[in-house]
Amino acid sequence: MKVKVIWGAAVLLFLGLLVFFVTRFTSLLKPRTDTINLLDTAFQERLEGYFNRRDTSLTPPRLQYLSVRLYTGTSEKQLAAVFKGLNPREGLLLTLLTEEEGTLKNMIEGSFDNALTELCRALPSGIPVYLRWNPDMEVPVKRFPWQYQAPADYIAAFRHMATRCRKERPSLKIIWSPAGYPGTEEYWPGGDVVDVVSISMNGQSERESTAYPPEPDRRGALRRKILRTRFMDKPVFLLTPSADSTYNWRKDLAAVARQLRTDSALIFQSTARNKAASRTAGTLPVLGVYDPNLGLTGSEAVKTEHLFIDLGTIQSGKFAREFEAVVRRGHQAIVTVEPWRDSKIRKDSSVLQNTEDGVYDEEFREFFRIVAAARQPVYVRFAHEMEIPIHRYSWQSKDPVLYIKAFRHFMQLGKDVKQVRKIWGPAGDRGSMEWYPGDDVVDFVSIAIYGLPDKNITDPAKQESLETIFNRKAWRMKLAAKPIFITEFGVKGPDDFQATWMENAARVIARHPEVVGACYFNLADNPGVWGNMPAPDWAISRQTFDRFVQVLREN
Structure with missing residues (x-):
């Protein structure tokens, strides 16, 4: 009898603890979807300049900036609250981050599809919107779950994201956003899903990486970053940290653009982009x-x-x-x-x-x-x-x-x-x-x-x-x-x-x-x-x- 009483008490205690755990901690296990948690501060960057091999302009479009986290459970209502108050007379450069572990796999498998639909519906109408997803993917550090991943996985995830968003919002401009680090081209998802390429100067991920020696000066670094986009025939946005607002990046960009255009016939050659020729079947190399x-x-x-x-x-x-x-x-x-x-x-x-x-x-x-x-x-x-x-x-x-x-x-x-x-x-x-x-x-x-x-x-x-x-x-x-x-x-x-x-x-x-x-x-x-x-x-x-x-x- 005594054993039964003790056993019953143990069961009740367990059930009580279970109820407490569920009511107290379940919210921590759910995706964070409140408005405050959607705003991000990791990418406080601004558009400083523009390079296009097909014209001579360096002046970028006038944009406002917002960086937002997207979770699989994010709703249109929550996103609309984030976008409330934007200037209706300026375009928007939206940096979209999906920071959950396994984010590339989840994107490829469609786990974010509903959230992307909600995002596109919530975006302000009547202004141009540039969407930039999970930047700095090629930098060999582990600040974000999409870094240090196989290029093929990033490309598949990017293409899924871009295709889904364009279906929901055809006017959306998709930005592919490497830092411009060595290895940039390995992550190129293809011109059919990219409208603009962006590169970033002096980003946190790049400052943490020790894989390659830095360029000796800012102008040289900018030139090399643009060179790494030489096979992507798209306009290039130059993004800089807000903390660098006093530095004259436009002057550097003008000098670099002059250099690159002098050698443009060598630098911006098109490649075949076809499957490489191969040896005849059944023959040895x-x-x-x-x-x-x-x-x-x-x-x-x-x-x-x-x-x-x-x-x-x-x-x-x-x-x-x-x-x-x-x-x-x-x-x-x-x-x-x-x-x-x-x-x-x-x-x-x-x-x-x-x-x-x-x-x-x-x-x-x-x-x-x-x-x-x-x-x-x-x-x-x-x-x-x-x-x-x-x-x-x-x-x-x-x-x-x-x-x-x-x-x-x-x-x-x-x-x-x-x-x-x-x-x-x-x-x-x-x-x-x-x-x-x-x-x-x-x-x-x-x-x-x-x-x-x-x-x-x-x-x-x-x-x-x-x-x-x-x-x-x-x-x-x-x-x-x-x-x-x-x-x-x-x-x-x-x-x-x-x-x-x-x-x-x-x-x-x-x-x-x-x-x-x-x-x-x-x-x-x-x-x-x-x-x-x-x-x-x-x-x-x-x-x-x-x-x-x-x-x-x-x-």
Whole structure:
């Protein structure tokens, strides 16, 4: 009997606590939809200027600003209260934030559809409305749940949002709003769902990021941000923090606009935007090796050999000898031309400017003369890995427009050599397309794939797979719409680890017909660039390479 009484009391106590919890805390579990919580202060920015490659005006439309949080349960009534009091004679730039966890997935799945409908109904009529959703998506920080997300997910969510809002409010102007950080183009949702691009200066997300060094001055930063929108043929709004209201951004914008228009034919080239050409079904990609020790060149599968040359090797005749040796072995050549290590007294620090100015034309003409003697295609890659913000090479960490001019000058010198296949060779890092020199001087895009995601990693098992790296880098190249030639790839570690990695790599390459060539780097890396750490040795055995070829053929 006593046990029953105690049990009954426990049940009553539990029920009492449950009722208390429900009445006291349920409101905290519901989406916050009250008017106060809809207003946001994270994006206190104003429209300072306007850039359009198709006109010379810098004066933006006169707008008022509002930043609002949207929840799945937000109603038209609540939003109407927020919009009450707006000036009926000025347009509205509305920054819309969906801050709930999983916001991209929820948007794609339609969880916000009703709230978007309510929003469009609540928007003031009779004035132009510009809608800006979840800005600064490309900045690699985690201030907001839409940052540090897969570009494909952000794009799908953005397109869903824009399509839904345009259906409800056809007059709405949709703004795509990156900060203008390196990697901006990875998140481009497409011109059919974007009316205006905006970039922001000195935003909080960008101030928190340490992934890339900042530009030395505001004008330089503004120019680079606009450059990163070069493939988006849309007007660009310049947004600045309200705290910067005393700074004359319009003056900087005018100066930058003059610079960009001077080089507009190079910068604002249209790209094919079509699916890249691919190899014929059932055929292998062109297989090659960088193999100075000739450990793999005897394989019947090897069709190309990779040569790295510089000004000095052209001047000394070493390139001619090495190239002729490759031809005698019955192979094609991939030649990476590094415009430095000049044996003449000329500054290596100015190699891109020297290239554009024709300082090295004698050496480059000799290079193309040697190449023209070959009867087979020669893949020519100039000044590779230019986008990495380091100083390993003299052409890195330089102005993209200067690089473009230098690349085009070099390739124009060989335009009549029919054997040349022109390769543009970024590493495939963030922001690569800022350096894209143009469809007319590029036949193939190359990327480099090495297993180490970080040079400080010494454990081979922590290397990334070729598939992981390829997917990331190929996505960054999609605006170029060119076939991909993997001109360098490698993996370090014990033989069994290398063998497994290479087998998986073969399966991935086989699945991607846009990969028309792959060249293995069969040597240790340059020890001079690894500091106190031993340089990774990418060399593999002939057995591992033969198995790679076998798996490639089987798939």
